[in-house]
Amino acid sequence: MTTLLHDVWTTVCRYTDLLPERGVCALVNGSQIAVFRDFDGRVYAVGNRDPFSGAYILSRGIVGTRGGEPTVASPMHKQVFSLVSGACLDGGGEAIPVHPVRLSGEHVEVRA
Amino acid sequence: MSRLVVVGYGPAAQRLLESLAERGYDGRITVLGEEPLPAYDRVALTSYLKGASAADLTYAPPAGVVSRLNSRVTAVDRAARTVTTADGHVEPYDVLVLATGSAPFVPPVPGAGDALVYRTIADLDDIRAAAGKALLSGQDDGVVVGGGLLGLEAADALQGLGLRTHIVELAPWLMPRQVDEGGGAVLKSHIEALGIGVRPGVSLERIEPGRVLLSGGEELPAGVVVVSAGVRPRDELARACGLEVGDRGGIAVDDGMRTSDPAVYAVGECALAGGQVYGLVGPCNTMAEVAADRITGGRSVFGGADLSTKLKLLGVEVAQFGAMEGALDVTYMDPVAGVYKRLFVSDDASTLLGGICVGDAAPYAALRPFVGKALPAPPSDLLFSGGGLALDLPDDAQVCSCNNVSAGRVREAIGDGARDVPALKECTRAGSSCGSCLPMLKRLLEKSGVDLPKALCEHFAHSRAELYDIVRVRGITTFSELIAAHGTGRGCDVCKPTVASILASLHSGHVLEGERAALQDTNDHFLANIQKNGTYSVVPRVPGGEITPDKLIVIGEVARDYGLYTKITGGQRIDLLGARVEQLPGIWQRLVDAGFESGHAYGKALRTVKSCVGSAWCRYGVQDSVGLAIALELRYRGLRAPHKLKSAVSGCARECAEARSKDFGVIATESGWNLYVGGNGGFTPRHADLLAADLTTAELVRTIDRFLMFYIRTADRLQRTSAWLEALEGGLGYLREVVVDDSLGICADLDARMARHVAGYQDEWRATLEDPGKLARFVSFVNAPGTPDPSISFETVREQIQPVLIPLEVAR
Ligand code: SRM
Ligand SMILES: Cc1cc2nc3c(=O)[nH]c(=O)nc-3n(C[C@H](O)[C@H](O)[C@H](O)COP(=O)(O)OP(=O)(O)OC[C@H]3O[C@@H](n4cnc5c(N)ncnc54)[C@H](O)[C@@H]3O)c2cc1C
Ligand code: SF4
Ligand code: FES
Numbered sequence: 001m002t003t004l005l006h007d008v009w010t011t012v013c014r015y016t017d018l019l020p021e022r023g024v025c026a027l028v029n030g031s032q033i034a035v036f037r038d039f040d041g042r043v044y045a046v047g048n049r050d051p052f053s054g055a056y057i058l059s060r061g062i063v064g065t066r067g068g069e070p071t072v073a074s075p076m077h078k079q080v081f082s083l084v085s086g087a088c089l090d091g092g093g094e095a096i097p098v099h100p101v102r103l104s105g106e107h108v109e110v111r112a
Numbered sequence: 113m114s115r116l117v118v119v120g121y122g123p124a125a126q127r128l129l130e131s132l133a134e135r136g137y138d139g140r141i142t143v144l145g146e147e148p149l150p151a152y153d154r155v156a157l158t159s160y161l162k163g164a165s166a167a168d169l170t171y172a173p174p175a176g177v178v179s180r181l182n183s184r185v186t187a188v189d190r191a192a193r194t195v196t197t198a199d200g201h202v203e204p205y206d207v208l209v210l211a212t213g214s215a216p217f218v219p220p221v222p223g224a225g226d227a228l229v230y231r232t233i234a235d236l237d238d239i240r241a242a243a244g245k246a247l248l249s250g251q252d253d254g255v256v257v258g259g260g261l262l263g264l265e266a267a268d269a270l271q272g273l274g275l276r277t278h279i280v281e282l283a284p285w286l287m288p289r290q291v292d293e294g295g296g297a298v299l300k301s302h303i304e305a306l307g308i309g310v311r312p313g314v315s316l317e318r319i320e321p322g323r324v325l326l327s328g329g330e331e332l333p334a335g336v337v338v339v340s341a342g343v344r345p346r347d348e349l350a351r352a353c354g355l356e357v358g359d360r361g362g363i364a365v366d367d368g369m370r371t372s373d374p375a376v377y378a379v380g381e382c383a384l385a386g387g388q389v390y391g392l393v394g395p396c397n398t399m400a401e402v403a404a405d406r407i408t409g410g411r412s413v414f415g416g417a418d419l420s421t422k423l424k425l426l427g428v429e430v431a432q433f434g435a436m437e438g439a440l441d442v443t444y445m446d447p448v449a450g451v452y453k454r455l456f457v458s459d460d461a462s463t464l465l466g467g468i469c470v471g472d473a474a475p476y477a478a479l480r481p482f483v484g485k486a487l488p489a490p491p492s493d494l495l496f497s498g499g500g501l502a503l504d505l506p507d508d509a510q511v512c513s514c515n516n517v518s519a520g521r522v523r524e525a526i527g528d529g530a531r532d533v534p535a536l537k538e539c540t541r542a543g544s545s546c547g548s549c550l551p552m553l554k555r556l557l558e559k560s561g562v563d564l565p566k567a568l569c570e571h572f573a574h575s576r577a578e579l580y581d582i583v584r585v586r587g588i589t590t591f592s593e594l595i596a597a598h599g600t601g602r603g604c605d606v607c608k609p610t611v612a613s614i615l616a617s618l619h620s621g622h623v624l625e626g627e628r629a630a631l632q633d634t635n636d637h638f639l640a641n642i643q644k645n646g647t648y649s650v651v652p653r654v655p656g657g658e659i660t661p662d663k664l665i666v667i668g669e670v671a672r673d674y675g676l677y678t679k680i681t682g683g684q685r686i687d688l689l690g691a692r693v694e695q696l697p698g699i700w701q702r703l704v705d706a707g708f709e710s711g712h713a714y715g716k717a718l719r720t721v722k723s724c725v726g727s728a729w730c731r732y733g734v735q736d737s738v739g740l741a742i743a744l745e746l747r748y749r750g751l752r753a754p755h756k757l758k759s760a761v762s763g764c765a766r767e768c769a770e771a772r773s774k775d776f777g778v779i780a781t782e783s784g785w786n787l788y789v790g791g792n793g794g795f796t797p798r799h800a801d802l803l804a805a806d807l808t809t810a811e812l813v814r815t816i817d818r819f820l821m822f823y824i825r826t827a828d829r830l831q832r833t834s835a836w837l838e839a840l841e842g843g844l845g846y847l848r849e850v851v852v853d854d855s856l857g858i859c860a861d862l863d864a865r866m867a868r869h870v871a872g873y874q875d876e877w878r879a880t881l882e883d884p885g886k887l888a889r890f891v892s893f894v895n896a897p898g899t900p901d902p903s904i905s906f907e908t909v910r911e912q913i914q915p916v917l918i919p920l921e922v923a924r
Contacts, residue, residue, distance in 0.1 A: 013894045021602070021630040022637075024894035032903070035894070039592075039602050049903075054917055055646040056903045060634040064604035066570065073605035075634035075642055080605070 009102070009109040018043065018108065023072065025059035028112040033099055034059035035108060036083060038070050044083035045101035045110045050074045051094040058096065114139035116407065117195055117205035119185045119349065120212035121145025123154055124380025124396040128209060129174040131404030141177045142203055144195065146184040147232060155393050155545070160236050161269045163786050163805025165765070169233070188353040190373055207375055207407060210350060210363060211400070214343035214381040214391065219257075223319030227257070227339040230266040239266075239338060243273040246335025252276050253333040255324050257316050258340035259286040264425045266338045267308050278309035278332050280324070282341075285312050290421055290432040291452075294445060295470040298452040302428040302471065305450075316341075345382045345389050358384040367413040369403040377403045386416050393545070394418075394514045401516075418513050420483075422476045424845060427853075431476035434466025434483035442491040446471075455479070455491050462486055477552050481509030481519065504559070511552050514545035519556060526560045533557070534838055550841055568829060569606040572599045576754060576829040580614050584825075589619060590627050609633045610829045613716055616752035617824050618865075620872030622879050623715075623752075624886050635714035638890065639876055640696055643689060645904055645915035648696060650676070650688040651713035652703050653749060656723040656741035656761075657684030666706040674699055677912045683720035683758070685711060690913050692900055697890050700877045709875040712750060716830075718757045721745035722770070726763030726780070733763035735780030740809065741769075744778075747813065750873050751820065754827040754836075772800045775833040776816055781805070785812045789819055789847070790837035798834040801844050804852060814863070818851035821862035 012026035018037035025048050026033045032048035036059075048056045053076040061072040063083075070083040079090045086098040100111040116132075118125050121143050129143065145151070152169040160169060173179055183197040194204045216229035228239050246252065254270035256263050259281030270277045279286070285296025286303065300310050314326045316339075324334045345362040356364040356372035362384025369377045369385070379399040381391055390396060395417035405412035420433035428450075438456025445452050451471035457464055464482045469475055475495065482488060485506065505511070507520030517540045530536045533553050537544045543553050566575045572595075574582065579594070588594050591611050595603055603611075612631035616623055623629075623636055635641050640648035652667065667686055671678045674695055676688040691699055712718060721744045724730065726737030741761040751757070760769040761778040771777025777788040777800050784806040791800030804815055827836040840847060849855040851862075880886045891897040906913040 011895075017894060019630055020627070024889075025892065026895045027893045027899060028895075032893075032901075053644065055644065056901060057634070057642065057646045060637065060642075062605040062608055062633065063602075063630070064571075064608065065601040066604065068601065070602075071604065076644070078605055 009104070009111050011104070011107045011109050013108050014106050015043075015103060015108055016106070021063040023059035023061065023063065025056070026110060028110055031112050032056045032059075033110050033112050034072070035101065035110065036063055036070075036072060038063060038083075042070070043101050043103065043108055044070065045099040045112075046072070046081065046083060046086055047097040047099075049096070050076050050079075051088075051096060052077055052079055052092070114206045115204060116141045116207045116209070117203050118143040118209045118211055119188075119195060120210065120346075120380070120382070121147065121151050121179065121181070122211060122213045122380065123151055123171075123393055124213070124400045125209075125211040126151035126171045126174075127397045127400035128211060128379060128404050129177055131401045132407065133174050133176075135404055135408040135410075137404070137408050139206075143177055143179045144183045144185050144197060144203065145179065145181050147234070148182050149233065150179060150181065152233065154231075157230075157233070157236065158265045158269055159802070160233055161240065161272055162802075163781075164802050166233050168802065185349060188349055188376075190353050190355075190376070193375065205375075208377070209403060209407075210371070210376065210378040210382055211380045212346040212349065212382045215346050216339065217342045217344045218339045219316060219341055221316055221318050224339075226319050226321075227337045230262055230269070230338055230340050231343075236269070239269065239336065240273060242336045243270065243275055247274055249335070251322060251333070251335030253278070254336045254338070255280060255332050255334040256338045256340060257324070258342070259283070259310065259312065260289060260340065260342070261287065261421070261423060261425070263340040264303070266340050267303075268426045270336065270338065271306070271308060275336060276307075276309075278311060278334075279303070280314055280316060280326060280332070281310070281312045282315050283312065286310060287430060290423075290430060291468050291470055292436060292454065294443065294454065295430075295452045295468050298445070298447065298450055298470045299428065299430065301447070302450050303426060306426055308426070343381070343391060345384070347382055350378070350382075358387070358389070362389040367402075367415065368406045368411075369399055369414060370406070377407070379403045385414055388416070390417060390419070392417075392419060392421065394516060397514070398516045417516070418480075418483075418510055420476075420480050420513055422473050427849075429469065429471060429473035431469040431473035432467070433476060433480040434464065436466060436468065438465040442495060444492075444495045453495050455495060457487060457491055461491070464491075477549060480513070481505050481511060481552070485509070505552075505556070511556070512540075512542035512545075512549040514549075515541040517542035517549075522553060522556050523560060526557060526562060531557075531562055532839075534835070537838075550843075554841075568610060569604055571595060571601045571603050571607050574598065576610055576614070576831075577826045579611065580618075580825055583611075583614050584618055589615065591615070591631050592627060603631075605633070606829070609636070609716075610754075612636070613752045613754065617869075620869065620874075622874070622886075623876060624880065629886075629889075638693060638696060639700075639710060639714060639880060640691070641714045643915065645917055646901065647690045647692055647904060647915065649713065650691055650696070650699055650703070651681070651685060651711040652708035653711040653745070654685040654720075655745040655749075656721055656738050658723070658738055658742060663706060663708070666703065666708070670699055670702050675913060677914065684722045685720060687713070690906065690915070692892060692904060693890050694892055694897070694900065697881060697887055701881055704875070704878050704881060709749075710877045712876075715750075715752065716755050717750060717752050718745070718748040718759070720758060720760075721748075722758075722760035722774075724761075724763050724768035726761075730763055732766055733780070734782055735763055735785065737761040737763035737769065737778075737780060740778065740785070744813075744816070747870055748816075748820065750876070751824075751869055753820070753824050755830050755832045757820070757833070773797065774800060776800070776819060778812065784808055787812055787815055787819075790834045790844075792832050792834035794832070796834070798838075800834075801837070803844065803848060815851060817866040818859055818862045819847070821865050822847070822851055822858075825862075 023036040034048040036044045061075045073080045086096045088094040150173045187196045254275030254277045256267045259279045318325045347357045347363045350363040363378040364384045380396040402412040402414045422431040439459035441456045443454040455467045505519040509519045567573045608631040681687045721741040723738045723741030727733030758774045760771040760774045762769040762771045773791045773793045779786045786805045787803045788800035789803045792798045892901040905916045
């Protein structure tokens with residue numbers, strides 16, 4: 001897990017704002033955080049920036065699985081990242097930051 | 113520098129020139145051809161009467177070769193090493209290659225001077241003109257003398273020109289060189305069922321105006337007479353300059369294609385090799401390659417050739433391979449279905465000697481490679497199963513007879529990395545001529561353990577076409593249902609958009625409806641194309657490229673007010689770039705209010721139907737190309753497909769709309785429309801093939817409907833129509849059978865599906881703007897909907913915006 005600069009939970013949206021298997025982007029303390037909900041209802045938070053293109057777009061990627069691991073594919077050039085570890089599963093040694101995320105009542109909270 | 117002169121510019125000369133280029137021949141090459149055109153595909157000659165142009169048939173002249181057309185060579189001076197043409201030009205040579213082909217043989221009966229022949233494009237022009245004249249004078253009968261391969265093609269052509277056609281054949285049955293009596297009888301019933309008269313066992317006695325007289329006092333009415341009674345090698349030049357020729361014609365050559373003068377070679381139909389003259393293009397090509405190899409210092413030999421043939425004449429499959437007799441034979445005959453198959457085997461029933469097929473040539477591809485070898489299974493099994501494709505071929509078995517490629521050579525190419533049929537075509541030429549060996553190539557790929565990529569991804573073991581059928585037959589409407597029953601895991605960026613496209617083709621309804629929204633690529637998800645900095649482009653539909661000044665002004669105003677970059681696209685419309693997600697709804701609201709709709713630039717769907725100005729303005733136009741382009745674009749807009757679809761309509765043969773580079777292209781003719789399919793620009797450019805000619809608008813639309821629906825049903829993921837057509841077993845002929853002749857009986861279903869698409873179309877942007885639920889996602893930040901993405905910035909270049917990207921190393 002990445003070093004925590006801000007040790008506070010921020011509410012980003014309601015759980016029902018998240019469509020199953022789709023993401024949204026939240027602005028948390030100046031950082032862009034992509035938040036996803038998977039088919040089984042679990043939530044994940046990762047950095048929104050695609051390390052390959054430099055564009056802030058990962059929240060708009062397609063969510064799926066690879067060998068059981070939940071993933072998001074960059075909409076720019078299709079590299080696939082693990083939503084659990086942030087590692088790029090297509091090689092290249094790149095990774096995206098992973099952020100703690102939790103449900104609090106109806107709300108989704110992220111620490112970033 | 114060595115000077116090479118080639119006399120005759122037909123397919124054999126063409127292959128010689130190509131092979132010389134491949135082998136790096138660096139001398140000076142001059143080719144002298146008597147016809148007004150460079151070499152063209154004579155095998156496909158008949159298509160010229162069905163709408164193909166001379167240019168369609170013509171091979172690209174190899175670079176660096178000097179060609180003189182309309183130049184008949186009248187003399188060879190072997191001592192001076194020169195050739196002289198009819199117009200007096202003298203060309204010196206160090207090496208001479210005679211590739212003069214054959215001339216049709218016309219029996220010397222009274223009136224023979226009035227007969228037409230069937231060999232060159234000029235002959236076909238003459239036949240067309242004669243048929244037109246005969247029809248005008250009320251003479252609608254045509255007679256073809258000769259019922260061999262070419263005679264049947266000529267009969268097909270005459271019938272296609274509107275003549276009531278009869279075939280006269282000296283032998284007791286049709287195609288005596290390819291089939292036996294039983295096969296001939298089945299063939300005759302097929303031909304008669306097409307309305308062509310067959311008169312075997314009679315000879316031509318005399319041709320008179322309006323009729324032909326036959327042996328036994330018979331006569332047939334005939335406004336046009338075409339004689340196709342065999343060919344004779346054109347060895348007149350060789351004879352005149354004293355080269356050795358055969359007793360029954362043909363320029364004698366050794367196994368290196370050298371004539372009795374070591375400086376002179378002969379290749380193709382004019383050559384007598386191993387005591388035989390060859391009348392098929394496959395051996396002619398092999399001779400050309402051997403000669404090219406010898407000229408460049410190689411040691412190749414021509415060791416004779418397989419005369420097996422597989423043809424499709426007037427819709428009837430006819431095939432013959434190996435010997436036409438044997439100690440034992442097994443025959444399968446179904447007169448009702450019009451099928452006749454016979455295999456010849458050695459007296460101990462262990463070796464396959466040959467076979468004949470009429471009406472169903474399936475055994476041809478499977479069994480031809482086994483000729484002279486041990487039978488792979490009992491002969492009756494081989495005939496009945498038709499299959500036999502599962503058999504293991506020995507390395508020396510010939511797989512492609514047109515290009516003389518063995519199973520071993522194909523395996524070697526697979527070993528060197530050829531992974532699919534197009535790659536095999538590219539590196540071995542196998543499969544690039546008549547196409548009858550394509551099933552075999554596929555089998556060899558599979559047998560060599562190449563996984564012809566069928567599984568879509570780790571979540572589905574099925575191909576896209578199989579998933580399409582599962583969804584269609586089981587009536588599946590959601591991705592979850594499909595993956596639960598037929599896949600594993602939760603999908604990915606490969607299978608989800610594929611299934612989204614299948615669902616969209618089979619069930620109309622909005623692409624962002626319910627669960628479907630999550631399947632879409634970001635482009636479909638935001639109904640716009642993502643750009644390198646995360647902004648999007650906006651491309652309103654401009655059907656046919658026709659747009660009013662008022663609409664142009666609206667586009668200009670929207671672009672100005674939102675500060676967008678504008679560019680005219682290569683698809684005859686306007687792209688507005690640099691819109692942030694949250695700006696898309698506002699931009700589209702103004703466009704929709706002004707009467708625009710989505711251009712689907714983001715979807716695997718119909719893009720544009722380009723048009724030229726056509727007959728409304730252009731002095732050459734023969735049809736209203738703009739009107740048709742608009743009608744087609746409106747008909748197929750929103751149609752989801754395995755890949756994007758592009759089209760164009762040109763108002764005449766000048767082709768200003770570049771229709772032949774499109775998935776389906778239409779070119780106007782005097783009497784209707786020609787439809788071309790499978791064109792592509794892009795990565796692997798391909799000219800579209802003529803699917804059907806001179807269609808009425810209704811016929812055209814129906815044929816396109818079926819073509820598109822058949823493609824959508826059977827293509828792989830992200831396979832453009834060009835690659836799909838290249839890979840389609842049976843190729844263009846098969847496609848024509850399916851969509852024109854309804855050979856699979858699926859046209860009613862294809863028609864109904866297209867009717868449903870047309871009726872169910874709705875503009876995705878309008879529907880999105882009317883639905884607050886769908887609009888909610890158009891924000892940069894879920895917790896700060898009004899805030900633009902701070903990472904997006906622009907600079908000004910040539911008075912417009914351009915994205916500035918944060919350099920990767922700084923941001924990292
Ligand atoms: C805008 C345009 C270039 C332009 O400024 O003129 C364009 C732009 C793009 N083209 Fe194109 N193509 C454009 C005309 C063409 C043409 C010419 C034509 O259509 O007449 C071709 C060659 C013809 C063809 O497709 O056969 C063309 C061949 C491609 C290809 C290669 C396709 C192939 O079969 O190899 C791609 C990549 C792909 O689709 O996989 C592509 C992909 C793209 C994408 C979608 C790349 C991407 O993923 O970002 C570009 C995004 C467009 C956008 O954001 O709006 N574009 N592209 C043209 C839009 C036409 C339109 O009005 O819709
Ligand atoms: C309608 C039709 C259908 C066919 N279908 C098939 C098929 O399905 N399968 C198959 O294998 N084969 C088929 N063939 C046969 C195939 O086309 C020939 O085998 C092939 O064309 C032979 O090529 P070539 O170059 O040796 O001779 P040609 O094609 O005859 O070319 C010779 C060229 O040399 C020119 N020439 C001759 N003399 C001179 C001179 N003195 N000076 C200058 N130029 C000269 C001629 O005008 C001609 O252009 C078909 C032929 C026809 C006509
Ligand atoms: S294709 Fe023909 S009709 Fe169309 S603009 Fe060109 S010349 Fe004119
Ligand atoms: S056999 Fe004709 S292309 Fe292979």
